[in-house]
Amino acid sequence: xxxxxxxxxxxxxxxxxxxxxxxxxxxxxxxxxxxxxxxxxxxxxxxxxxxxxxxxxxxxxxxxxxxxxxxxxxxxxxxxxxxxxxxxxxxxxxxxxxxxxxxxxxxxxxxxxxxxxxxxxxxxxxxxxxxxxxxxxxxxxxxxxxxxxxxxxxxxxxxxxxxxxxxxxxxxxxxxxxxxxxxxxxxxxxxxxxxxxxxxxxxxxxxxxxxxxxxxxxxxxxxxxx
Amino acid sequence: xxxxxxxxxxxxxxxxxxxxxxxxxxxxxxxxxxxxxxxxxxxxxxxxxxxxxxxxxxxxxxxxxxxxxxxxxxxxxxxxxxxxxxxxxxxxxxxxxxxxxxxxxxxxxxxxxxxxxxxxxxxxxxxxxxxxxxxxxxxxxxxxxxxxxxxxxxxxxxxxxxxxxxxxxxxxxxxxxxxxxxxxxxxxxxxxxxxxxxxxxxxxxxxxxxxxxxxxxxxxxxxxxxxxxxxxxxxxxxxxxxxxxxxxxxxxxxxxxxxxxxxxxxxxxxxxxxxxxxxxxxxxxxxxxxxxxxxxxxxxxxxxxxxxxxxxxxxxxxxxxxxxxxx
Numbered sequence: 001x002x003x004x005x006x007x008x009x010x011x012x013x014x015x016x017x018x019x020x021x022x023x024x025x026x027x028x029x030x031x032x033x034x035x036x037x038x039x040x041x042x043x044x045x046x047x048x049x050x051x052x053x054x055x056x057x058x059x060x061x062x063x064x065x066x067x068x069x070x071x072x073x074x075x076x077x078x079x080x081x082x083x084x085x086x087x088x089x090x091x092x093x094x095x096x097x098x099x100x101x102x103x104x105x106x107x108x109x110x111x112x113x114x115x116x117x118x119x120x121x122x123x124x125x126x127x128x129x130x131x132x133x134x135x136x137x138x139x140x141x142x143x144x145x146x147x148x149x150x151x152x153x154x155x156x157x158x159x160x161x162x163x164x165x166x167x168x169x170x171x172x173x174x175x176x177x178x179x180x181x182x183x184x185x186x187x188x189x190x191x192x193x194x195x196x197x198x199x200x201x202x203x204x205x206x207x208x209x210x211x212x213x214x215x216x217x218x219x220x221x222x223x224x225x226x
Numbered sequence: 227x228x229x230x231x232x233x234x235x236x237x238x239x240x241x242x243x244x245x246x247x248x249x250x251x252x253x254x255x256x257x258x259x260x261x262x263x264x265x266x267x268x269x270x271x272x273x274x275x276x277x278x279x280x281x282x283x284x285x286x287x288x289x290x291x292x293x294x295x296x297x298x299x300x301x302x303x304x305x306x307x308x309x310x311x312x313x314x315x316x317x318x319x320x321x322x323x324x325x326x327x328x329x330x331x332x333x334x335x336x337x338x339x340x341x342x343x344x345x346x347x348x349x350x351x352x353x354x355x356x357x358x359x360x361x362x363x364x365x366x367x368x369x370x371x372x373x374x375x376x377x378x379x380x381x382x383x384x385x386x387x388x389x390x391x392x393x394x395x396x397x398x399x400x401x402x403x404x405x406x407x408x409x410x411x412x413x414x415x416x417x418x419x420x421x422x423x424x425x426x427x428x429x430x431x432x433x434x435x436x437x438x439x440x441x442x443x444x445x446x447x448x449x450x451x452x453x454x455x456x457x458x459x460x461x462x463x464x465x466x467x468x469x470x471x472x473x474x475x476x477x478x479x480x481x482x483x484x485x486x487x488x489x490x491x492x493x494x495x496x497x498x499x500x501x502x503x504x505x506x507x508x509x510x511x512x513x514x515x516x517x518x519x520x521x522x523x524x525x526x527x528x529x530x531x532x533x534x535x536x537x538x539x540x541x542x543x544x545x546x547x548x549x550x551x552x553x
Contacts, residue, residue: 015274016281017298054390058397065401069408080251080302098298099305108493111500114412115420138415141486142473142493151295173284180229180286222286224228 007134007146009098017098021135022091022147024126031122033085038067069110076106086147096134096144109139164225165216176221183218229285236276240296243269247296250303270300318501321546326498327465328542333475334468337425341464344429345436352437359441362434371435375444375451387519396515403459404507407466411500414470415489417478421470428463451518453531457538459510462503469496469503506538 005021045063049056075083081093081101093101093109116125116137125137134146171179186194195207201217202210227235246269249261277293327334351358359368406424413420439448473492480488513534 011274011297011301013271013274015277015297017301018294019298054388055393058390058394061394061397061401065397065404068405094302098301100302104494104497107500108497111408112412112415112493114409115415118413118416118420142415142489144490151291176284177287180284184286184288222228223230 005135007148009096011098019094019098019146020149020151022089022149023135024129026089026091026149027129027147028122030083030085030089030091033088034072034083035085037084038071042067072113073103073106073110076101076110077103081106090150091147092150093145093147096146101145105143105145108143109137109145112139112142115139162219163212163216164220164223165213166220166225167217171221179214179218179221182214183222186215227283229283229289232280232283232285233289239269239272240293243273243296243300247299247303251299266300267304270297270304273297273300318498319505321548322498323502323505324542324545326495326502330468330472330495330499333472334465337421337467337471338464340422340425340467341429341460344426345433348430348433349437352434353440356438356441359434359438362430363438368438371439372442372444375439375447376442392515392519395519396511399511399514400508403463403511404504407462407503407507408500410463410466411470411473411496411503414467414473415477416474418471418474421467421474425464425467432460446524450522450524450527450531453528454534455510455514455518457510457531457534458506459514461538461542462506462510465499465506466503469499472496 005023007019007021009017009019011017042064046060049060049063052059072083076086076093079087082091086092093106095101095105113125116122116128116139118124122137125139128137128141129135132141134140136146140146167175167179169175182197189197191211195211198210198214199205199207201214205213246261246263246266253261273293274297277290277297280290280293348362352362363371410421410424413424436445436448439445473489473496476488476492477485483491517530
């Protein structure tokens with residue numbers, strides 16, 4: 001889970017989707033990757049078209065046009081909102097309601113790139129992303145699109161059987177979430193840190209026992225009585 | 227129900243849905259309806275329900291996130307909108323584009339006036355005082371213009387010009403002119419200033435070129451060259467300017483909407499015009515590269531040019547008027 005701006009979107013089924021918005025830095029990096037890819041394509045084909053003389057020159061100009069204006073649009077519209085650069089950075093363009101980007105949406109946001117690039121190096125677009133509560137540049141505002149992170153989370157499946165113990169106090173929702181978060185993430189902490197955290201729950205016990213007790217309680221929450 | 231049992235019970239369903247999603251995501255739109263999708267919607271609704279349960283019962287954040295991501299993916303597949311492309315292009319050219327242009331006639335009129343008035347002003351100035359050309363256009367461009375349209379140079383150029391040159395110029399017109407039109411549109415977003423500046427600049431330049439070439443006696447090569455493709459090309463630039471002004475005005479005076487909503491509406495409204503501008507400029511590039519440089523009698527070129535103008539404006543004024551008024 002990324003710690004970043006999150007946006008809640010309600011689907012027609014009444015489920016709340018939580019989108020994690022991508023800030024200027026991953027977007028700038030994705031843009032740089034795309035720029036490099038475009039330059040490589042242009043250079044490679046320039047070599048081939050050069051052999052065709054003036055007609056090749058004409059084709060090369062058309063290619064430059066397509067790369068400049070339609071490279072992002074075509075990729076975003078037909079590759080699930082991702083240019084190769086965005087894919088590499090794990091970000092994707094969607095409509096503000098979380099639905100996939102349409103051709104029109106992509107075209108609007110990419111045609112208006114010129115305004116975002118004003119006056120130099122996307123300065124205006126950068127300022128807009130910082131001001132906008134949803135990290136939108138001008139093109140995104142006009143097209144009503146968002147750039148979000150795509151997250152890959154493996155479902156927790158580790159089953160470490162062990163002692164399991166009912167908590168000795170009435171859990172509220174926040175307690176339960178805190179305990180479950182500890183259960184999932186305790187592997188990332190050092191033993192000392194785990195014990196320190198366990199002491200928050202059982203200040204009266206020795207550190208090692210507190211941790212053992214806490215593990216038993218969290219296991220109970222996930223798996224039920226042993 | 228404890229989380230582990232919940233996961234155990236529903237994991238096979240999630241797995242199945244995940245597999246189906248993988249297939250859906252990898253297939254092209256047109257082949258998707260061949261998949262067995264009759265349970266997809268029900269599965270999706272169940273998944274939404276399970277996500278809500280997981281949240282309500284306070285299952286772990288990781289599980290919630292897994293379900294959330296799965297819902298997101300299914301959502302993206304379910305709410306995809308796929309009409310047939312050929313139909314849409316046909317309807318658009320037959321009626322959508324001229325209607326879109328007429329719906330925003332005020333902006334296009336402002337844009338056209340900016341272009342035509344600046345052109346007329348500079349044209350008359352240069353015509354009255356020939357040396358004025360040097361204050362409007364730099365010397366290199368003047369020399370370039372003169373060499374392109376001097377009657378004596380014309381003969382050489384035309385005999386030298388081959389099919390390859392035509393293709394090269396075609397590419398040049400596409401890259402240059404369509405790029406200018408798109409940029410004009412986008413720069414309209416900067417409170418309309420950008421679009422207006424482009425209109426004034428291009429109008430003045432065209433006026434200066436025309437006035438100067440008449441002064442040096444090169445009017446015939448010039449006008450026989452520009453008259454035919456001028457119709458789609460100049461019109462398209464003016465329309466791009468108008469669409470840009472529409473965007474800028476949405477920010478200056480959003481009316482009853484918030485500025486953000488006004489901008490969104492304006493962009494949606496202006497987009498058909500930009501598709502049309504793109505088509506017109508493709509047409510213009512084609513005419514300019516393959517017809518305009520042909521060495522034919524001026525009467526033929528003027529008549530073809532006049533036909534282009536008349537047809538284009540008949541299309542823009544009357545295309546798509548089938549009696550049913552649309553809002």
